[in-house]
Each structure stands twice: as structure tokens, then as C-alpha cells.
Amino acid sequence: MKTILLLTIVTLLGGCSSMGVDPWERDLLAKDSMQLVPDYFDNFYDEHIYFSKEASSGGRGVGGGGCGCN
Amino acid sequence: MQLRNIKGRVGLATCSLLQIAAPLAQAEGSDWDIDTAFLYYGESDGRVQAAEPAIYAGRNFGDDDRIDLRLVVDVLTGATPNGAHASTVPQTFTTPSGSGSYTTPAGETPLDESFHDTRVAAGADWTISLDRLSKLILGINVSSEYDYISAGISTTYTRDFNNRNTTLTAGVAFNNDTINPVGGVPIEFAPMVQQDLPLNRNGSSETKTISDFIIGVTQIVNRKTIIQLNYTFGMTDGYQNDPYKIVTVVDPVTGLPTLPTMAATGDLPYVYEKRPDSRQRNALFFNSAHHLTEDVIHFSYRYFWDDWGITSHTLDLRYRYQLANSYLMPHVRYYSQDAADFYTHNLKLGTDIDAATGTVSKQYASNDYRLAKSVTTTLGLKYGIPLSNNSEISMRGEFIQQAISNDGVPAGEETPDLDAVVLQLNYSLAW
Numbered sequence: 203m204k205t206i207l208l209l210t211i212v213t214l215l216g217g218c219s220s221m222g223v224d225p226w227e228r229d230l231l232a233k234d235s236m237q238l239v240p241d242y243f244d245n246f247y248d249e250h251i252y253f254s255k256e257a258s259s260g261g262r263g264v265g266g267g268g269c270g271c272n
Numbered sequence: 273m274q275l276r277n278i279k280g281r282v283g284l285a286t287c288s289l290l291q292i293a294a295p296l297a298q299a300e301g302s303d304w305d306i307d308t309a310f311l312y313y314g315e316s317d318g319r320v321q322a323a324e325p326a327i328y329a330g331r332n333f334g335d336d337d338r339i340d341l342r343l344v345v346d347v348l349t350g351a352t353p354n355g356a357h358a359s360t361v362p363q364t365f366t367t368p369s370g371s372g373s374y375t376t377p378a379g380e381t382p383l384d385e386s387f388h389d390t391r392v393a394a395g396a397d398w399t400i401s402l403d404r405l406s407k408l409i410l411g412i413n414v415s416s417e418y419d420y421i422s423a424g425i426s427t428t429y430t431r432d433f434n435n436r437n438t439t440l441t442a443g444v445a446f447n448n449d450t451i452n453p454v455g456g457v458p459i460e461f462a463p464m465v466q467q468d469l470p471l472n473r474n475g476s477s478e479t480k481t482i483s484d485f486i487i488g489v490t491q492i493v494n495r496k497t498i499i500q501l502n503y504t505f506g507m508t509d510g511y512q513n514d515p516y517k518i519v520t521v522v523d524p525v526t527g528l529p530t531l532p533t534m535a536a537t538g539d540l541p542y543v544y545e546k547r548p549d550s551r552q553r554n555a556l557f558f559n560s561a562h563h564l565t566e567d568v569i570h571f572s573y574r575y576f577w578d579d580w581g582i583t584s585h586t587l588d589l590r591y592r593y594q595l596a597n598s599y600l601m602p603h604v605r606y607y608s609q610d611a612a613d614f615y616t617h618n619l620k621l622g623t624d625i626d627a628a629t630g631t632v633s634k635q636y637a638s639n640d641y642r643l644a645k646s647v648t649t650t651l652g653l654k655y656g657i658p659l660s661n662n663s664e665i666s667m668r669g670e671f672i673q674q675a676i677s678n679d680g681v682p683a684g685e686e687t688p689d690l691d692a693v694v695l696q697l698n699y700s701l702a703w
Contacts, residue, residue, distance in 0.1 A: 222437025227495045230563045235592055238490070238500050238559050240570050240601070242328060243309035243698050244654070244668065246342075250324075251313060251694070255674060257609055257642055258576040258584040260504040261557030264484040265411045265426025265445035269391060270419060 304331045309698045316691040319383065320350040336401035346391035346417075351383035355517035355639045356542050357617060357685045358382070359529055366467045366540065368454040368516055373467040379684055384516060391417035406431040411445070422449045428486070439490040441502070447482040453515035458544035461632040463531060464518055466538040480510030488557075496563040506553040518542040519639050520618040521625055527682055532627055539630075543619065545638040553578045566594040581613035582643070598657035603670065605650035612643040617681055641687050645677035652694070662702040670694040 223231070230236060239245050245262075253259050254271035306329050313322040324347070330340040354365060356376075364375045367386050376382040393415035400408045411426040428443030451457075456473030465472060488502035521541045523530045529541035559572040574586040586607045593600045614636035619625045625632045652670030659665055674690040681687070 221491055221493045222434055223492055223495050224435075230496055231492060231498060233563075235568045235594075235599075236498065236561050236563055238498060238561055238570075240561075240568075240590055240592065241654075241666070241698070242307055243311075243326060244696070246326070246344075247309070247311050247313075247324065247694070247696060250346075251672075251692075252607070252648070255642060255672075255690075256584070256607060256646070256648060257578075257580075257582045257612065258553075258555070258574070258586065258607075260484065260506055260553055260576065261502055261555035261574040261586075262559075263502075264428065264443045264486045264504065265413065265424060268420075268422035268424065268447050268449045268482065269393070269415060270389070270417055270451060 303702055304329055306701045306703070307698065308700075309696060312693075312695040314693050315350065317688075318351055319690070320348060320352060320387070323347045334401075336407075338397075338399040340397040340399070342395050344391075344393045346389075346393065348387070348389045348391070350387060351385045352387045352516075353641060353687075354382050354384045355514075355545060356382045356520045356529075357639060357681075357687070359520070359527075360684050361528060363529060364540070365518075365542070366464055370455050370465075370471045371468065381688060389418045391415060391420075405433075405436070409443075413447075419452050419454060420449065421452075422447060424448070424482070426484075437492040441486065441488040441490070443484075443486040445482075445484040447484075448479065449482065449510075450477055450479045451511065451515065452477045457511075458513075458515050460513065460546035461543045461637075463521075463533070463539035463630070464542045464544065466540060469538045472544070478511030478515075480508055480512060483507045498561050500557075500559040502555075502557040502559075504553075504555045504557070508551045508553070510549060512547045512549060512551060513545055514638070514640055515544070517545045517638060517640050519545050519616065519637050521621055522618045524620045524622055527685075530621060531630070532621075533630060543625070543632065545640065546632075546636050547614065547638055548580065548636055551578055551580055568592040568594075576609075580643075581611070582609055584609035598655065601654040601656070601668075603650065603652035603654065603668075605648070605652075607648040607650075609646055611645040611677070612638070614638060615640075615643040615645075617685070641676050641690075644687070645679070646674055648672065648674045656698075664698075664700045666698045666700075668694070668696050670696075 309326045311324040324344060326344040328342045330338060332338050356363060358379055358381045360378055362375055362378050363382055364373055365382060366373050374385060395413040397409050397411045402408055407430055409428040413424045415422045424445060424447035426445035428441060430439055430441045432439050455471055457475045457478050459472045459474050462472035484504060484506040486502055486504045488500060490500040492498050520529050521531050521543060522528060531539050531541040533539045534541060555574055555576045557574045562569045570590040572588045576584040588605045590601055590603045616637045616639060619632060619637060621627050624634055650670055650672045652668055654666060654668035656664060656666030672692040676687040678686040
């Protein structure tokens with residue numbers, strides 16, 4: 203699994219230079235609905251709930267802080 | 273409306289915190305974005321109930337610099353599993369303070385009813401535009417609850433390449449947490465004792481430090497698709513036990529909770545859990561947004577692994593269905609994890625724990641259901657509608673079911689599924 207994911211990363215990085223759009227093609231990408239995090243608080247609460255109920259964390263970013271979460 | 277500029281850094285927000293005001297520059301003609309939200313979270317069977325109001329405020333100032341502030345209050349009540357498993361006989365436990373006791377009927381998972389807490393958390397992010405293509409985000413987080421204090425700082429650097437179609441991200445965060453358990457810090461693997469007897473405690477507080485690192489790339493694929501790939505690595509060093517969790521000691525023949533010293537000393541047949549004092553966590557995270565004719569699909573996948581033996585897969589799918597002047601967003605999340613190496617249903621007298629001395633032969637042990645093999649499934653629906661040009665209201669409801677694996681667990685001792693409901697109301701305003 204790790205190998206597959208690492209290969210995916212390398213492939214994606216290698217392909218980056220051939221992807222993309224021109225500045226005048228950003229109409230859809232500029233919409234609020236196209237943000238990678240669809241909603242600030244939905245994500246905020248979800249991260250908090252699942253951090254306190256599951257053993258996994260991380261991936262989206264760093265610097266969230268901590269809680270006792272009994 | 274979801275205010276776009278806040279969302280790019282939402283990934284920075286996880287468990288959240290108390291903040292210290294970041295440096296505020298004189299505002300220059302920009303407006304504040306304000307988001308408020310209220311969350312109700314309720315578990316079935318009288319377990320945890322939470323009410324969580326939150327407010328976010330952000331604004332641009334200067335040359336593309338920005339400040340983002342957030343404040344959250346978390347009020348928790350209800351019962352939480354104490355780590356002992358259900359038994360065919362009633363079980364009596366002492367409360368964490370040592371001054372009370374509670375009895376769990378036969379066949380039920382023991383829950384500590386004394387759980388209640390209020391948590392205040394705040395954070396601030398200061399985004400500094402370094403040049404046309406790069407920026408630095410400095411963050412600070414603090415949170416305080418009855419028995420837990422957390423403080424952290426973070427910094428994230430981003431740079432655009434490839435005609436701003438590619439963004440590379442690198443970040444680091446440090447946290448220092450202090451726990452002050454009710455009744456003191458339990459001695460690892462020492463037995464819980466009967467009410468009003470001297471507690472097996474050592475000191476009043478413990479600490480841990482958490483270091484997290486991220487590297488990531490965000491790539492615009494075409495006019496309708498954007499993807500992101502992150503790798504995060506985290507190290508946690510210090511006290512990582514749950515001081516309120518115990519592990520049942522059982523007779524290997526009868527399967528009943530027992531400890532030879534019970535009658536003479538007042539010990540109960542449960543010992544406090546013990547986890548490693550270091551943990552290394554890894555996550556690979558893929559995220560994407562794809563625009564259809566009008567609707568948008570959000571999909572993410574995370575593969576997580578750590579040196580406690582836990583691996584997990586998280587799949588998350590949201591479909592934004594555009595209506596005339598509003599939208600519906602169904603949500604499905606699937607999470608599956610393997611158990612930690614030291615997760616154990618109980619300790620068996622004579623093999624895991626010496627019958628004469630009470631010494632535990634295992635290096636670590638915990639029956640915290642969060643370290644068990646489990647599957648969590650979430651189904652949700654959100655509805656959002658603009659109220660005017662500069663405000664939007666949205667609401668969502670979600671059902672969460674967490675199924676804990678009971679493989680090899682004797683009948684009558686199973687951990688039941690956890691059902692929870694989430695109700696949330698958001699209001700966003702730009703002014």
C-alpha cells in the first residue's frame with residue numbers, strides 16, 4: 203500500500219508540469235464551491251469529533267492544537 | 273456564503289484551542305468575514321452529549337496579508353466507557369476522585385457517569401505575503417479544559433509554481449499539553465481501589481509534546497478539477513495514557529473479574545492502563561474537487577499508519593447538488609482501522625499478571641475502544657441557502673455509527689456499537 207501511494211505521488215509530481223489552466227480559464231476553480239475544503243466549520247467540527255473517537259489524525263494540515271478528548 | 277479566503281487554511285484547524293491575539297495591523301479598507309456555528313453532538317445510550325458554539329473572524333489588511341481568529345466553547349456531559357469490559361456479574365467501580373462509586377449491571381459496558389467538562393479553545397493565524405508567489409502563515413492555538421491545557425504554535429510556507437497551477441506547502445507545528453487528572457495521575461498497572469481508600473496515584477500532572485510536519489502539493493488539473501496530496505508526519509512524546517481508563521483482570525477459568533488481593537487490601541479487579549510514551553504517526557492524504565455542469569464532487573482519501581500498529585483508511589465523499597438558489601450536499605464517510613498492538617480485551621491472571629505479586633508481564637495494555645479494530649460509517653445531508661448578497665445560512669445533520677470488532681470476545685462481554693447524531697447550524701456574513 204505504501205509503495206503504491208508513493209508511486210502515485212511521484213507520478214503526480216511528474217505530471218504537474220503538463221497540467222493546469224491559463225488565467226482566463228479559472229472561472230469554475232474560483233468559485234467558493236470548488237475550494238478543497240468545502241466548509242470551514244464542517245471540517246473543523248469533523249476533525250474534532252473523529253479525533254476524539256478514532257486513533258488516526260493528520261493529513262490535512264498541521265497546527266490544530268490538542269484536547270483531552272475523553 | 274463560504275468565504276473563500278478562509279478555506280484555504282482550514283486544513284490548519286484540527287482539534288482547536290485557545291488563542292492569543294495575533295499581531296493586528298491597522299485595517300486598510302477590507303471587510304471582516306464572520307462565520308458562526310453551533311454544533312450539537314449526541315451519542316446514544318446516555319453517553320457523551322456536546323454543545324459547541326464557535327465563531328470565526330477574518331480580514332485582509334495591507335498587501336494581501338490576513339488575520340484569522342477563532343473561538344470555540346465545548347460543553348460536554350454524559351457517560352464514557354471506563355475501559356473495563358462487560359461481565360456476566362455486576363461490577364462496582366470507584367470514581368476518579370476516589371470519593372464515590374458506581375455499579376454497572378451484568379451484561380452492560382461499564383460507563384463512568386461523572387464525565388463532564390467545559391473546554392474553551394481559541395486560535396489565530398497570521399498570513400504574511402512574502403512576495404507575489406509565496407506566503408507564510410504563523411499560527412497559535414491554546415485550549416483549556418477542566419483537566420487539560422494545550423498550547424501550540426505552527427508555521428506553514430506555501431509557494432506557487434507553474435503559472436500558479438501548482439502550489440507546494442511545507443509546515444511544522446509544536447504543541448505542549450498538560451493533563452491534571454481528577455484524583456492525580458494513576459500509577460500504571462496499579463489496581464483501582466475501593467471508595468475512600470488511598471488511591472494508587474503518583475503526582476498531579478503529566479505532559480506531552482507533539483511535533484507535526486507536513487509537505488504537500490496542490491495541483492490544478494484542468495478547468496474543472498483541482499487535486500491535493502499531502503504527507504504528514506507526527507511525533508508525540510510523553511504521557512499518552514488515558515488516566516481514566518482501566519483494564520479488567522479476569523480469572524482464566526471462570527472469566528470473572530478477580531484479583532487475589534481483593535479481600536485483604538480493598539483492591540478492585542481492574543488496573544490502570546499503560547501506553548508507550550512515544551508515538552510516530554504518518555498520513556498520506558489525497559483531496560480533490562471536481563466541477564460537473566453545475567454540481568461539485570469533493571472526494572478525499574487518507575491512509576494512516578503509526579508505530580503502535582494502527583493503520584487506517586478514511587474515504588470521504590460530498591456531492592454538492594446545486595438547486596436554483598440553494599444547494600444540497602449529501603455526505604458519506606467510511607473509516608476503518610486496525611487495533612493497536614497493545615490493545616487487549618483484558619488481562620488474565622496467571623499469564624498476563626502474576627497471581628501472587630500482581631506484577632503485569634505485558635509491556636503495555638489498554639482496552640480503550642478507540643484503539644480497537646473498528647469501522648466508522650457516517651451519512652449526512654446539508655442544506656445551504658444565501659440570505660442576501662453577503663450572508664448565507666446552512667444546516668446539516670449526520671448519523672455516525674462506530675462498530676467495534678468483537679472478534680474472540682466471549683459472549684456477554686462485547687463492546688456495543690456507538691451511534692451518534694450531529695446537528696449543525698452555520699451562519700456566514702461578510703461586512
